[in-house]
Amino acid sequence: MYTLKVLEVKKETKDAVSVAFDVSYELYDAFNYKPGQFLTLQFNLKGQQVRRSYSLCSSPVLEEPLQIGVKRVKNGLVSNHINDNLKAGDVVEVLPPDGRFFADIKKENYKTYYLFAAGSGITPILSILKTVLLTEERSYVYIIFGNRNQESIMFQKELEELKQSFKDRLILIHTLSRPINAWSDLWKTSSSYNYKKGRIDSSMVKWFINEYPPYAQNAEYYICGPGSMISNTKRALKNIDVPDSRIFTESFGGTIKGSNIKGVVNAKLIAKINNTQIELTVPEGKTILRTLIDKGLNPPFSCEGGVCSTCVCKLKQGKVHMKNNLSLDESEVEKGYILSCQSIPLTQLVEVEYSK
Ligand SMILES: Cc1cc2nc3c(=O)[nH]c(=O)nc-3n(C[C@H](O)[C@H](O)[C@H](O)COP(=O)(O)OP(=O)(O)OC[C@H]3O[C@@H](n4cnc5c(N)ncnc54)[C@H](O)[C@@H]3O)c2cc1C
Numbered sequence: 001m002y003t004l005k006v007l008e009v010k011k012e013t014k015d016a017v018s019v020a021f022d023v024s025y026e027l028y029d030a031f032n033y034k035p036g037q038f039l040t041l042q043f044n045l046k047g048q049q050v051r052r053s054y055s056l057c058s059s060p061v062l063e064e065p066l067q068i069g070v071k072r073v074k075n076g077l078v079s080n081h082i083n084d085n086l087k088a089g090d091v092v093e094v095l096p097p098d099g100r101f102f103a104d105i106k107k108e109n110y111k112t113y114y115l116f117a118a119g120s121g122i123t124p125i126l127s128i129l130k131t132v133l134l135t136e137e138r139s140y141v142y143i144i145f146g147n148r149n150q151e152s153i154m155f156q157k158e159l160e161e162l163k164q165s166f167k168d169r170l171i172l173i174h175t176l177s178r179p180i181n182a183w184s185d186l187w188k189t190s191s192s193y194n195y196k197k198g199r200i201d202s203s204m205v206k207w208f209i210n211e212y213p214p215y216a217q218n219a220e221y222y223i224c225g226p227g228s229m230i231s232n233t234k235r236a237l238k239n240i241d242v243p244d245s246r247i248f249t250e251s252f253g254g255t256i257k258g259s260n261i262k263g264v265v266n267a268k269l270i271a272k273i274n275n276t277q278i279e280l281t282v283p284e285g286k287t288i289l290r291t292l293i294d295k296g297l298n299p300p301f302s303c304e305g306g307v308c309s310t311c312v313c314k315l316k317q318g319k320v321h322m323k324n325n326l327s328l329d330e331s332e333v334e335k336g337y338i339l340s341c342q343s344i345p346l347t348q349l350v351e352v353e354y355s356k
């Protein structure tokens, strides 16, 4: 964990803020990041230590401070704390950038990037968008951004400015599921096709690709938004034969599926962290990660929601039930990798090893 000073907290919409951090010269290397990656913030709130991940919306190629955008989640502990209380001058505990959702952006690339974002899912997409436009002079970016209405569009001004600056290489389409009247009237009468009505679903994706076919044939597809938007977009892309290897997705988690599985009572856990072996007892229903944290140990973790995969470890012995898995693919699970933040022992003995 490092401490970073908050430079600015800016209201982006009625229920979202952006937060800029000051990174001192000594921390430059540690906080180097790829466009699309996230930071993990740690707070002590209501008597517990909590961590949440927030994607960076700044670009590593611009001389701008590290920035995240945080949208309120109903009854959410950290998102509301950040929106209500965080201010310039505060210091926050932060883990360095991480994450597997990023674009490999190089000056010599000649690609078409299709970017799909909904709501706060714009954050990593904005970072990728800016970095591609500024780095790859021959690449094209087509972005479709879904929101509820015109007042819930995060980074609207910045997006419009980019659209003006990169007219020849950037197409930006807003789509609103419930536009506010005056604007929807404008939308109805407007001959411009830059505003659509509806959610990003299969038919919208099909329309988007047909309307804006790839300029450079080497195309990549980046998706970030709620689970249903990600799966619909992915399905629509597969229907037009886009290979899996060109589709990249980031989920922010969301409601955790209820699970009645409580596992075994007082399972024995053998865990290897940083080459140290520890033996513990896991209370019924508790995850491996929480058991370790509550005993004062320091296993790697971030979202605690089955999304970021920071807590991944290898299961060497025994069986577990993973409540939620939004990050490991089938082949990783087959190789024995588990998300410790989601894993409850199903056998009396469980042995795991962390490699980070
Ligand atoms: C890799 C990654 C990147 C992320 N980037 C961003 C970002 O750039 N901007 C941003 O605003 N958020 C982002 N998130 C989501 C963020 O980490 C938190 O999950 C979110 O702010 C809610 O935390 P909370 O403490 O307010 O809610 P909690 O107190 O954890 O949850 C309260 C309730 O809301 C539900 N819930 C939790 N998370 C979500 C969610 N994302 N959507 C809908 N319901 C939810 C829970 O199931 C629970 O019922 C990201 C998450 C991940 C894993």
Ligand code: FES
Pocket: 300, 301, 302, 303, 304, 305, 306, 307, 308, 309, 310, 311, 312, 327, 339, 340, 341, 342
């Ligand atoms: S801590 Fe994010 S998946 Fe476990």
